Amino acid sequence: MTTSDLGILGEPPAGRRERKKQETRAALEQAALRLFAEKGYEQTTVDEIAAEADVAVRTFFRYFSSKQHVLFGDVGHQRINHLCTALAAAPTGTPPLEAVRAVLDALDLDRDEQEQLNQRLRLLKEQPALVGMYLMLNHQLRQTLVDFVAHRTGLPSTDPYPLLVAGAAVTSWDVALHVWLAGENSRSMAELRRAAFAALTAGIPAEPPFPPAGEEPA
Structure with a gap:
């Protein structure tokens, strides 16, 4: 040996x-x-x-690091790390909305991750006191996306465009999770999320329509 x-x-x-x-x-x-x-x-x-x-x-x-960390485990916390890595690798010439769409599509949960999340979301339904942790994770996801879009567009993170794109992304994720968890729809979680994101972003242009802060629209 x-x-x-x-x-x-x-x-x-x-x-x-x-x-x-x-x-x-x-x-x-x-x-x-x-x-x-x-x-x-x-x-x-x-x-x-x-x-x-x-x-x-x-x-x-x-x-x-804590009980809160173990509650959502890697399926929640590593999701943020994976999102940061994927966004950083997005081609610089891609419009920010399309970059976010592509990254979300690439990071859709696999079957094992869905089952892990299923357990945790059912626990949240039984114990509403845990909802705060779920909302905190959603906030972190939203802020990660806001910072990415703001950086790519040169806009402050308080401008409407980064907030709209990030809000649509996180809301589509949240809607897909809850519809899928209810078990009354035959579509996969990925299909539900993609459909929700498409609906929510239908009126959002690929590039920011808003003037920079301090400037009046033409």
């Missing part, structure tokens, strides 16, 4: 370590969701989540 079989200094190989991390993270998320459903979010402690997952409390904080 070689050192590559054992890993550096006797540690397991990198692939096995990564699988173990993913398993531990998933165990913590599932333990947290079970306890939130059974006891309530406010009544559940980090110590109880760690015990339910059969790990130490310090292990919990290696993966999550």
Whole structure:
């Protein structure tokens, strides 16, 4: 057996370590969701989540910064990171509205992500006190999009155009989630979101129609 079989200094190989991390993270998320459903979010402690997952409390904080973080996990928080990365990579010559549309299409949730989100949204319906966290994530998504459109157009983030494009994007996401969760529509979440975004942006031009701040329209 070689050192590559054992890993550096006797540690397991990198692939096995990564699988173990993913398993531990998933165990913590599932333990947290079970306890939130059974006891309530406010009544559940980090110590109880760690015990339910059969790990130490310090292990919990290696993966999550707080109970709020574990509530939406990677499917929520990493979505913002992925959005930032994709927007930064959008071709500079593309009109901002089309760039946002393309990025949203590329980041539509896969089946596994949809199921993870399904669990969390059902928990929100049962415990309205958790809605604040969902609204905070939506706010972060909206601000990320506002900053991108403002930067690409040279407009302040308080101008109407960045706010309209970002608002349409986040609202289309929110509408698609709620319609899909109700289970009364045969279309996929991606189809619902794309249709909602198309409807909401039908009257928004590809380039800003508003004059720069301080200037009067012609």
